[in-house]
Amino acid sequence: MSTEAGGLLVTETLEPQPASVARARRLVAAALAAADHGEDVVDVATLLVSEVVTNSVLHAGTEIGLRCERRGGGVRIEVSDGSSMVPGVRHYDPDATTGRGLGLVSTLATSWGVRLHDHGKTLWFEVGDVAGPTSPSRPGRRPGSEHSTEPAPTVHLLGASPALVRATIEQGDALLRELALVVIGGELDDVFARGWHLPQFDVGPILAAAEAAIRAGRANADLEFSLPAGSETAGLERMRLIDVADALARDDRLLSDPALPEIGAFRHWLYTQIAEQARGFAAQPWELPGPLEPARAAAVLSATELVRIGRLSAAAVVADDANRIIFVNAAAGELLGWSPEALVGQRLTVVIPPELREAHVAGFSRLRVTGVARILGSTLRVPALRRDGSLVDVSLTIEEVAGDRGRTAFCGVLESRPGADTLRKKRTE
Secondary structure (H helix, E strand, O other), X not given: OOOOOOOEEEEEEEOOOOHHHHHHHXXXXXXXXXXXXXXXXXXXXXXXXXXXXXXXXHHOOOXXXXXXXXXXXXXXXXXXXXXXXXXXOOOOOOOOOOOOHHXXXXXXXXXXXXXXXXXXXXXXXXXXXXXXXXOOOOOOOOOOHHHXXXXXXXXXXXXXXXXXXHHHHHHHHHHHHHHHHHHHOOOOOOOOOOOOOOOOOOOHHHHHXXXXXXXXXXXXXXXXXXXXXXXXXXXXXXXHHHHHHHHHHHOOOOOOOOOOHHHHHHHHHHHHHHHHHHOOOOOOOOOOOOOOOOOOOOOOEOHHHHHXXXXXXXEEEEEOOOOEEEEEOHHHHHHHOOOHHHHOOOEHHHHOOHHHHHHHHHHHHHHHHHOOXXXXXXXXXXXXXXXXXXXXXXXXEEEEEEEHHHOEEEEEEEEEOOOOOOEOOOOOO
């Protein structure tokens, strides 16, 4: 490392391991503080260098070059690695725990860009009142893609739920991020005895197509996007690694929650479609599968919670974090036309109209990944599906309740709307 009062402040080579993130942050913070930069510049610069170095650790797996220099009243930071994959801004929800690295850079940096070179790439960003020349790369530009000589195959996802696309990729990224950190730390040598490699697969075009459909208000859409030639192999390897991480999460070897079974089914359809269409097969439409059984055991409510919910005068249905019904009080059984015992053990989607199930799965998956839900504590007007196929309009309020082994369950309190024609005609009529 070297530091100077002006000009070059830090130059360092970091190893591709999690400890390098904290080291990069400390080096930059100390250098900027010694150079009398204000707290606002120090805070933003250290946050962004943490995000960028983390991405290099996870996705490049090579030595990482760190360079920091003073530019006027600001600072320019460069992070180099041996991967030629150009990163892109992910459009996840603000509460997402993954995919925010370049989103933060594009939001907080004065300018930024990516420069490709013979040995990989350099991502640079500037913070503060920067003077002097900048890189020829334009801020936010994805250089290099226009120079590809191989055709970019077009992929069609027929009848896809854009919200389910986003939830599936977000959940997969969260699993891969934790998996990579654990593997690099040497904690899964029994699983990856032959080493570790994170495939370079850019999900950006898929997310962009999904986001465009979401902005257009489409619950289902035929999505179209292009991927670089050869992406189908990396996509299948990405799917395999997410499957491995999912299994480890089910065995409580990762902190992340395993995927809902519908998310797992959508993941396999998505990456299989990419691979098959690249080989010339026709696109096959997505169909939400019937009720799928989660792979891990249902959560159990405490005796105190069982008594409390059982005494509610309003209808109450409790689902665990695998979207499985674990308790139904008598009022809910009467409202929905089921005996409480018959509902317990089924997926929560059995009382959700089919046209709303994909949105429910996507929202529930987002809650599990981010830990944040916008609807908790709010009262919504929604239709509930009765056993005979009719619908009943209810006011729904959802609250968290404690399950066993530190797991969370969710209690939905349903009240039929007074004075309304609550029972609709059977869907089969």
